[in-house]
Amino acid sequence: MAILTVPAAGNVWLRRAAIPAGTLDDTSSAHLGVPREGYLHDADLLIENGVVAAVEPAGTISDGVDLAGGIVWPCFVDMHTHLDKGHVVRRTPNPDGTFFGALTATGADRASFWTADDITARMDFGLRCAYAHGVSAIRTHLDSFGEQAEISWGVFRAMRDCWEGRIALQAVALVTIDQYEGAFGITLADIVERSSGILGAVTRLSGVDHGSIEEIDGLLDRLFLQARTRRLDVDLHVDETDDLAAFTLPRIAAAVERNDFQGRVTCGHCCNLALQTDDVATAAIEACARLGITIVTLPSANMYLQDRSGGRTPRWRGVTLAHELRQAGVAVAVATDNCRDPFVPYGDHDTLDSFRFALRVSHLDHPYGDWGGSICRVPATTMGLPGLGAIGAGRSADLVLTRARSFDELVSRPQSDRIVLRAGRPVDTTLPDYAELDYLAKAAPRATNGPSAA
Template sequence: MSDFAIPTSGRFWLRHAAIPAGTVEASLPAPRDGYLHDADILIEDGRIAAIAPATGGEGADLQRRIVFPCFVDMHTHLDKGHVVARTPNPDGTFTGALTATGADRAAYWTGEDISLRMDFGLRTAYAHGVGAIRTHLDSFAEQSEISWGVFRDLRARWAGKIALQAVALTTIDQYDTPFGAELAALVARSEGILGAVTRLSGVDHGAIVEIDRLLDLLFAQAKRYGLDVDLHVDETDDVAAFTLPRIAAAIERSDFRGRVTCGHCCNLALQPETTAAETIAHLARLGVTIVTLPSANMYLQDRTPGRTPRWRGVTLAHELRAAGVAFAVATDNCRDAFVPYGDHDTLDSFRFALRVSHLDHPYGDWAGAITAVPAAAMGLKDCGLIAPGRTADLVLTRARSFDELVSRPQSDRTVLRAGRVIDRTLPDYAELDILKGAKPRTLAGPSAA
């Protein structure tokens, strides 16, 4: 976007920007076509000094191109990323992903290995315009200390570039063991988020008889340390394995006041209409955030060799939003056994979600699902919105409408951090060739999503 002549510093205007509804906080006329605000943005000393209705004048003319705040990706797995070449999923199924990931983790996940792959992912995300990431970290036995140590180091190294959060990912039954208490203490020391997947160790899905008691144990640990909670929920087409209403009941039963996020929630779409509506209303009353991961769920759900999938695998986006539930879109896994594709690009996930979940006709303010909504759910104060006083962290695309945004990947986007254009050169996959020759080590542990 060099033809727009973005100044390198000082005070300047970005004229005729098209800001998606749901991503801006300013007094502006009603959005054009129902979803794009035509605005001029004044940047001064790296911050947004003013936002005004587009009138033109001196400055960089964006010609009504779409401008986002830097993206907020609130559900990723940086610790799993980029192992697909050395440990692929044998059949593309959820069980195959669990097995392959457990084997890769046991054989290779040293601090050096995890750090190399996570840093590669962070550099990639940064180049795409991601300003904040929440990553889940596989947290079992000895692996927990290793992975959380790497995370703390990377969080410090990336401070000021990507705001990093981490969630402990383990199976729910681990909170019924001494390790569960140890893990909660580790997460508290690391200023992280407590989490779990609502299934048992070594089981891909299925109803859990003791789910209420296990959820109570998890929320008790979260309350003990003042931690927020982020759960992997109902990532299956098994209608009987429906834990989302059990989670809502556990939040009330424990009088939990922290933030709660539930990711995936796939089988909500397969529940009877009345059950789904009651569950969604309950979530809305409690202020639970729901995150959809379309790339992962479209890849894994309803997969049977030789059979075309019969359902989309994604959750009830429209029904959740209509009920007032905070709803976010995120990338999930990247080039591993759960999703062998991806590039840590939140905009790519949004473009995919628009098509898969019919977030169009009208487009409305769905763009907030990768910006303002996840920023609020993560408790971030200077991220996810274009607003006066905020840091000028912006993504300038070539698209003038969402049909243009979806039709091309926007690989020619420009990213501003604190008002300055950054180098968007992506790290070369050749950097990861060293992973193929990594020497296996021995560290056993159960599997998690």
């Protein structure tokens, strides 16, 4: 197949595109009908003045750019990241690859180095990577302990303004849930409200000890009270452990119901759901479906951290029950999570790479179905971004064009030759050089600043 080129200006038909099921808007999906092989719609796309002007069955026209069956995506939506932690792996590595090692190393790095300038530089690097890969929206969790909250949220607000029109940014407060017990919980909620953010927490107590599981209920009530009062959505880090007793997902569902919480609720990770007995897992999943809770699976992080012990091969995958959740009607998104930090020393802010990994790890195949929507339309809906995450007539032509003609081809190669269109025009996909960050290892430490979170 010839190297794919797209005109830099003017109107154009993109012929013989393959669009994954779950990535079209409802009107275009109905117009194209049943997808080929159950997961690909064959289509011709008309781009006019930066907008997808028409989505027609393949073969409708005979001129334009021939994509030869290459898969076309809407620009990706990554709804669970940690831009404030990213790219410190050379400065402060995880000593043993464990969850505890990640907590300790991150806490040390944050306490020593996280000035506004430091966070800004690393966040900007990560956003430039994401933009080049074709990401249109990101939700980042921000460590928000003590005085760090004002620093990190201030950086976030500035970055959101700076990147407006390129990447839509949202942020979530990340602390251990016991931080909502006292006055600081109110202070933090005020910061989040002022920043138009999302309230969040890790559903464990400070450190790695979950403490008394019953304590979580009252703390969840306090969190949901602050969120409800301020009309904030909630996004939680949930059950990143193989401890069956530390199972908080059903308690979160009960708190949503008990507090009559009407905002959007998202739960990331949910690792130990996969270790529960079938009846316990089914009950928790049914509660999530009934209450409209979105689940985010993060296999790149959980495969790295969960069940790790030196000199021993892990016995379980560490990922949540994606299939069972979807079958029950729960919205399931795939996201990247950490990038080149103590929690995950790898990654490049590439949501497509995370999907390729999730497809293999969680067996999102046989059939592929509409899992493609898990990195675009599903997270865009949860994040309240109706203009993003889907292909359809009248929508901005923000597209990612690949040469892969099937998911087996998509997964087999990294798609580093992808073309990214923003408003119908190709953008520079050159990635920033890691050498830009070499100075981080020589940065001078600052004063100590509080505990750590996931």
